Every structure is written in C-alpha cells, then in structure tokens.
Amino acid sequence: MDSKDDKPEFNEKITSDTATAAAIATDDEHSMTVREAFRRYPWACFWAIAMSLTIIMEGYDGILLANLIAYPSFKKQYGNYYPALGQYVVSAPWQAGLGNAANCGAVLGQFLNGYVTERFGHRRVIMVALVFLTGFVFITFFAKSIAVLCVGEVLLGIPWGIFAIMGSAYASEVCPLALRGYLLAFVNLCWVIGQFVAAGVLEGLVNNTTQWAYRIPFAVQWAWPVPLFILALLAPESPWWLIRKGRVADAEKSLQRLSSNMSPTQIQLKVAMMMHTNAYEETLNTESSYRDCFRGTNLRRTEVACMILVAQTLAGEAFAYNATYFFTQAGLAASDAYKMNFGATALAFIATCVSWVLMTYFGRRTLLCTGLGLIALDLLLIGCLSYAGTSAATWTQAAFAMLWLGLYSSLLGPQSFTVAAEISATRLRAQTLSLARNAYNVVNIIDGVIEPYLINPTEAGLKGKTAFVWFGVCTLTLVWALFRLPETKGKTYEELDVLFEKRVPAWKFKTTQVNEVAEANEILRDKDWMPKTD
Template identity: 50%
Template sequence: MPMTAEKTTIEYVDKAQADENVPSSKEWNIEEDALAANSEEHDLGFVQAVRRYPKAMMWAILLSLTIVMEGYDTILTGNFFAYPEFAKKYGSYYPSIDDYQLSGAWQVGLKNASQIGPIIGAFANGYLSQRFGFRRVMLVSLILMTAFIFVTFFAQNIVTLFFGLMLCGIPWGVFATMGPAYSSEICPLAFRGYLTAYTNMCFAMGQFISGGVLDALVSRQDEWAYRIPYAIQWVWPLPIFIILWFCPESPWWLVRRGEYKEAEKVIERLSSKQDQNRARQMVSMMIHTNEMERDIDSGSSWIDCFKGIDLRRTEIACVTFMGQVSTGSAFAYGASYFFKQAGLSAADAYKVNLGGTAIAFVGTIIAWFVMSRFGRRTIYNAGVFTMAVFLLLIGCLDFGRAAVPAIKWVQAVFAVLWLFVYSMTVGPIGWTIPSEVGATRLRQKTICLARICYYIITIVANSLNPYMINPTEWNWNGKTGFFWFGSSAVTFVWCYFRLPETKDRTFAELDVLFSRQISARKFAETQVDLQEEN
C-alpha cells in the first residue's frame, strides 16, 4: 500500500477487536498523518523531543529501574565465590590450598541457576505481554520477586540456594525483556536509542550497588556477610510497584489490539500539553507501520520470528545480545574471584571490583554522548575489537606473573579497562539494537528470543569460566583471556558482515530496508522514501 496523501478507510483491526474504539474513515486520515509523523520524527531534535514528550522519557526511565535488580545479582553470586564466609557456609575445605572453596561444579550450578530462571521468565513474557500488556505483567512480576527473595535469604544449604536463585531469575527474565521493549515503544526516535541504552545503565547501577555492598561486608565474620546482600533486594520491589501502578500501557500494544482511541489517549498523556494535538498523527504512523508489516508477511507468533525476512532480524537481535557474553563478560564481571586467585587479598579484590563497577557506570553515561556522534554498528564493532585486545594482553601477561608479582595489578587494570569499554559500547548498544531491529508486531518476542540466547550462552560461559580459573580445577588463571580473545574475534567477524546500522531509522524505514534485503554494510547509506515504497 503506497503512502500517499489520500484518505484511507481503516481496515487494520482484527475482527475480534472491532468495537467502539475503532474510528471511522471520516475521523482519521491514516496515510497522510503517518507520512507527516514519520517526517516529524526525523526533524525532531533531542531537546525538542524531551520538551514534547517529557512523560515518555520519565516512564521509560522508571520502568527500566526494575533491571537494577538483575544487575545487582549479576555480579553478586559470582563474586560471592571469593567471599570467605560464603565459602565456609556453602563450600568445602581444601588442604592443598589451605582455604575454603566451592567446587567447580557448584560454582557452575549457582551461576547458572540465575540464568535458568530468566530463560523461563523471558519465554513466558513473550506470550504474557502480548496477551495482557506490559503494565500488568510487570506488576505481577514484582510481587513474585518479593516472594522469591525469601528463599535465597533463608537458604540453609546450597541446594536451597540453587532453587532460590532459579526462582528469582523468573521475574528477572521479565524485567530484562520488558524494559527495552517498553522504552522503544513509548519513546520518539530522537531519544529512543538513549533510553534503550539506559537499560545498561540500570545494570551498571545494580552492579555498582552490589560491588559496594560486597566491599562493605567482606570483613564480617558471620552469616550476615552474605545474607544482608540478599536482603537488600527487598528494597526495590515495593516502591517500584507503587510507581508503575500509574504507568501507561504501550501505545503500540494498543494499536496491535485495534484500540486506536486508547492509544491516542496514551500519546496525549505522554506529550506536553501544547503538543497533545499531534497524538493522532503518531497513532496513524503506528497503524500504518503495523499494516505494512502485515503486507510483508510479518506475523505475530513465535514461529514467525524464524520465517522470511524476520529470520534475519531475529539473528541480528540474538547475536547482538550474545555478543555481550562472547566478548568475555563472564570473565570480567566475575573479576573478584580471578583477582583473588591471581594473588590479591580478598579485600583488595573487592576494592578493585568496586572501582571497576564505578568506571562501568561512568562508561555508560559517556556512551550517551558517543551514541549522538556515531552509529550503532560503528560503536559495537569498535568495542568488540578493543575488548579483544585487552583480553589478549591479560592472557599474555600471565606468563610473567610468577616472576613479576606486580603483573597481577596490570592484569587488574586491563580487566577494569575492559569494563569501561564494554560499558561505552557493547553493553548499551547490545540493548539498543535488539529493541530496534525486530518488526513491531514481533518486537517483544524478538527481544525475548534474543535475551534467551543471551542466557543460554551465559550458562555455557558460566560452566566453563570457573573451571578455567579455579585452582582446584584447570587453573588457567589469566590465560583464560586467550579463550575469550578467540571468542571475541569470532564475534567481530560476524559483526562486520551481518550487523546493520539502525541509528536514525524509524520502524517503518527499517521494515523497508529489511524487505529490500539491503546488505548490513549498506544500511546507513541507503535512502528510503516511504512515499514511494509499497
């Protein structure tokens, strides 16, 4: 259907949704308004967009705060392995090293427990959010989160702790897939990328808080050294629940259900008072994009993610998320344990780890300024390449660590630099691209599939990394960097040939580029005229 200025009767609503919410053709001029809204999206600058849609930014920021909880736990469990009291409670004494250690098998088990749950949560969210909407699913997940924390807090043995972490992972999977999807659906093009990348800042915030808690309690010589960090998780659910009770539903979700007038009300609510008259144009653009995707065979089921042009879009989303792990995050984010095995004291190891999380937080802020200058593809590729170099250097330096004790500090510096580069590049962009690249009718499922792939590769990484570093297992220490260097190199090759540029593209324009099967390396330079496209 060409996008012309002629008035068109609305035929975009599923019959089950045809009710009083559906406007008549006399009220709406879909194609003309959609064309105007698409043009306005490109003309709108960042500051002007914030002034026009201040509440959209506010709600995207508030809902993504749920991801702080997953970020908090991401480094909590892995770094507990170097915690003296935690190791005494759940580990065993090894005379050969005169210290308590969790076996490699249980290190793998605990780290993977918090990845199995999110797989369940992400898969469930792909269905539940499509059926019940973002808001209701998020509120129920917060209630479940509050209940599941009790299991980890009161765990008296390692088996109970394993199941507690797995249960907590279920709502984490919902939070991780809901935040970027919601932000991409309520934010205009001008700050869509910043708010989806903000998801990574929420991770960094959680990791920084976790690092501070770990550093503050490492000297305690009782069970509260590891129980207090679990208890702190109760701080977030209640206030976030109260805030999100008032959040608006996604207008794209309402459009897909045919509730156009409700979608218009949401846009008005997200807009400043003087700009509420533009709400109908925005909804018209959503309606037209939704219909255009139907015309190019973009369904809304799980199987549709693997059919036709959507298979390519799913691949890009999945590998982009997986790249956050294949570039060495299991190694760098569990650095406290590596530092301790490399020879640093437990106190020094956690201080370096805390500094690393602080630098990661700063790096995420810097990423916003980088994103305004460079494209997603450029930033992501540069990050993968740079982190690969750091991992190679960590591996090479390990050959001299026995002769020169100070090398362990140089390795620590490179590990922190890895975190800094990751937080400026692959970290935030790894959230932005999956949020943009999927078809709007499949966005939630695409993000869920991508996140599930992330969790699966994280399980693999968590299964290997402890054995590589653990002195009672393979005892590779810093030579583990060689393994992750090779993994990063493979990721870089894929990125060069398959990762497209999505910066400054509306969802309708991305639909056109994918339908025309444009090469990933030519996305940025290809011109799209929606008025001439079918």
C-alpha cells in the same frame, strides 16, 4: 473498535488521509532534535526510565552470587575445606550451578514474557512478576544448604527474565526517534547501578565473619519491589501495544500522558504513523507469535537481535565482568579484590554515561564493531601478561580487566541493548527480545560452566591465560558483526521494515535512503489495504 478484544479493520482505517498523516509524522520524527524531543516528550522519558528500573534488581543479583563465591564467610558456609589449599572453596560444579541458576530461570521467564506481555501489556506483567519476586527472595535469604540456595536462584530468575527485556521493550515503544537510543542505553546503566549497589554492599561486609555477611546482600533485594510496583501501577501503557490491540482511542490517551504541549492534531498524526506501520507489517504476514520470528525477513532480524546480545557474553563477560574471583586467583587479597570490584562498577557507570555522548556522533554499528575490536585486544594483553608472573603484572592484569569493563560499558553493552530492541518488527518486539535474551542466557550458561573449570585452582587453573580463550571467541564475533550487523540509528520502525524487506546488505543500511511511507503504501494498495490512486 476500541474494545480490548477486537482487532482493527486496517483495510478500512488505512485511507489516503491516514497515509498522508503518517508521512507528515515520519518527517517530523526525522527532523526532531534531541532538545525538541525532550520538550515534547518529558513524561515518555520519565516512564521509560521508571519501567527500566526493574533491571537494577537483575544487575544487582547478576554480580552478587558470582562475587559472593570469593566471600570468606560464604565459602565457609557453602564450600568445602581443601587441606592442600588451606582454605574453603566452593567446588567448580556448584560454582557453575550457582552462577547459572538464575539464568536457567530467566530462560523460562523470558519465554513466558513473549506470550504474556503481548496479551496483557507491559504494566500488568511487571506488577505480577514483582509479587512473585518478593516471595522468592525468602528462599535465598533462609537457605541453609547450597542446594536450596540454588533452587531459590532458579525461581528468582523467572521474574528477572521478564524484567530483563521489559525495560527495553517499553522504552522502545514510548520514546520518539531522537530519544530512542539514549533511553534504550539507559537499560545498561540500570545494570551498572544494580552492580554498583551490590559491589558496595559486598565491599562493606567483606570483613564480617558472621552469617549476616551473605544474608544482608540477599535481604537488600526486598527494597525494590514496592516502589517499582507503584510506578508500574501508575505508568501509561505502550501506545504501540494499544494500536496492535485495536484500541486507537486508548493509544491517543497514552500519547497524551507521555507528551507535553502537543496538540490533538500532533497526537493524531503520531497515531496514524503507528497504524500505518502496523498495517504494513500485517501485509507482510507478521503476526505476534514466536513462529513468525523465523519467517521471511524476520529470520534475519531475529538473528541480529540474538547475536548482538550474545556478543555481550562472547566478548568475555564470564571472565572479566565479574572479576573479583579472577582478582583473588591472580593473587590479590580478598579486601583488595573487592575494592577493585567496587571501583570497576563506578568505572562502568561513568563509561555508560560516556556512551550517550558517543552515540550522538557515531552510529550503533560503528560503536559495536569498534568495541568488539578493542575488547579483543584488551583480552589478548591480559593473556600475555599472565606469563610475567610478577606482582606488577598481576596488578596490570587487574587494570586491564577494569579497562575491559570500561570498553564494554561505553561501547558494547549499551549499544547491544539498543540494537536488540530496535531491530525487530513492532508486532514481534516482545517475542524477538525474548528469543534474544534467551539466546544470551543459553550461551551465558555455557560460558558460565566453562569459565569456572578454566580458572578454578582445583581444575585447569589457567588464571589470566583464560583471556586467550575469550580473545578468540570475541574475534570471531567481530567478524560476524562486520558482515551481518546493520545500522539502526536514525531509522524509523517502518523504514527498518522496508530496508529488511528490500534485503539491503548490513553495511549499506546507513547510506540507503528510502521513502518508507510511499513504498509501504504501494504494498498496501497491491493487497487492497488502501484505496488505489488514479
């Protein structure tokens, strides 16, 4: 039963005693406070944070190239001189190519992740990806031409694509219900930390006119892999993944490492809940394949996961998230633009911490819909200010661009990562997150191609008026969220399974009460996966 290759015979394992244990564990999950969860699962918090730190690398590179494009020494090396403008400029096609190169590689990495993580587990996949990343950094560091640089970014995007969803997938499977939202939102904080480091490096080197001004930022990426490899080597495997592989005894050992001061009985109850949820999903013909993400009620769950991550870029991410280029095109000096960008990343860090406070009192749906509405209003104001044409208006636009980042980081960013990781069936978590991140990457690539043509002075040159485009797209995304985005806060994975199977409307998820274990038991009995009751 505990071998790596055998599937568990759940029709033998899901007995009435197992169902009773699952019900007890589910009630315990609902009644557990945040303080109690921290006391019981301190190591789950530590390892969820440790495995999410891989996101820092993606966050670092996510703004590195987008902001290096406005870097004087980088433009001189990889750009062309335009006499009419009196400066070097990276052309719009290459600007779009560099901006989207890593995303193209990430599409492949995330697609592979859906297969390899379910087969080999989270830890081994992370370690192999870190080895490849270390080698690919050499290409970008020694790139002599913009074409070689672009190839290096594509290859780096493959491991980054794996890291992009690994932190969310792992955290969602090791943390108890009370801590799930906080640890999933930490993924957004890792993005911000990476961006903060990148902004600091860029701001510190902006006046350096040598080749090291842009090579040092690439070399910094060698600092991450070794310590992260050691952490992944020592981390416990996800108990949910072990249950799916039939390794029940190993799942109990993993929970022992993730918890503290929990008795063997409490751990067995938690394992019983996992087995019960997994068995219920199996009765719904949910297997661990991409095909099943588009079958039955899983199609709706895949739609929500994809759209909520796509909402990040549809809210104007290409325009306002990496705003250094916008600042320079709006008329700010390069040194002032990088100082603004450095301050913006600090604001994003603080705002992400604020999101932890907000999610204590408000649901995911409330924060996401509010965030999309406020971001749309902010974009509208940036667009309107572009008609003023004064220095004061330019600085005000820059301030509103920073406000966009604050709204995004406190409302949209952390909550979208959380919902995307919570919404899928447990047997389809890696596949659903891979599809969601790939949907984000594809749309982000499209946006990344469009944005340079909208704002580049050699193309449309819309400057601040570009905000009107993203205002319209963000408003449409808000309409989708109002009708299709369900509430996931306070719902166990089995409870979400039942709500989706009952086809409850999105706006009723919060108020609909279900006895998930009892309803799952009925289906298990109907399909002879549990003994019939008298």
